Amino acid sequence: xxxxxQVTFDCADPARLAAFWAEVLEYVLQPPPPPYAxxxxxxxxxxxxxxxxxxxxxxxxxxxxxxRLFFQRVPEPKTVxxxxxxxxxxxxxxxxxxxxxxxxxEAERLVGLGATRxxxxxxxxxxxxxxxxxxxxGNEFCxx
Numbered sequence: 001x002x003x004x005x006q007v008t009f010d011c012a013d014p015a016r017l018a019a020f021w022a023e024v025l026e027y028v029l030q031p032p033p034p035p036y037a038x039x040x041x042x043x044x045x046x047x048x049x050x051x052x053x054x055x056x057x058x059x060x061x062x063x064x065x066x067x068r069l070f071f072q073r074v075p076e077p078k079t080v081x082x083x084x085x086x087x088x089x090x091x092x093x094x095x096x097x098x099x100x101x102x103x104x105x106e107a108e109r110l111v112g113l114g115a116t117r118x119x120x121x122x123x124x125x126x127x128x129x130x131x132x133x134x135x136x137x138g139n140e141f142c143x144x
Contacts, residue, residue, distance in 0.1 A: 005067045007086070010078075011137050014071035016114075018057035020136050021069055023113050024088060027059040030068070078138050086141045087130075100129065103143055107131050110143070 011017045022029060036042035043053060055073045060066075090106035091099045107117055114136040121142075122129040130144035 006070055007067050008070045008072060009139065010074040011071050011139075012073065012077065013054065013137070014057040014073050015054045017135065017137055018059050018069070018071045020114055021071075022059040024110060024115075025059070025061070025066065025069075027066070027069065028062050030058040030060045082140050085139070088133075088141060088143050090143050092144075095128065103129070103131050107133065107143055 009017060009021075018029060021027065032039045032042040036045065040053075057071045059069045061068075088106075091102035094102050107115075110133060111117060116134045116138075118132040118134055118140065120129060120131055128144070130142050132140060133143050134140050
C-alpha cells in the first residue's frame with residue numbers, strides 16, 4: 001500500500017492561507033464531499049457552527065500528483081523560524097540570468113498575492129541562487 005503525505009499548516013486564518021497557497025501552487029480548494037454542492041451546504045448538514053467555519057481548510061493538486069495541504073486554526077501566533085518549509089520550484093533547471101529573471105517574476109507575482117520577500121540567497125560554492133519568502137502569516141518558504 002502506498003503512503004500518502006499531507007502537509008499541515010497551523011495558522012490564524014485557514015481560508016486566507018489556503019487561498020494563497022492554492023494560487024502559488026496552482027492547486028484548488030478541496031471540493032465538498034458528495035452530495036453537497038458547497039462547503040456551506042455540507043457544514044450546515046453536519047451541524048457545524050458558524051464560528052467554526054474558518055477553523056480549517058484544504059487545497060489539493062487538481063492532477064492528484066502533489067500532497068494535500070491542510071490549514072488548521074490555532075490560538076497561538078507563529079513566534080520562531082519554521083523547522084520545515086516548502087521549496088517552490090519556479091526556476092527548476094534554469095541557470096544564470098534566466099534563473100534570476102524567472103525567480104524575480106515569480107516573486108513579484110507572489111508578493112501581489114500577499115507574500116513577503118525576505119532575502120536573496122547565493123550560497124558559496126553553488127551557482128543556483130534562491131529567494132527566501134514568507135506567506136501572509138510569516139511562514140518561510142524558498143523560491144528556487
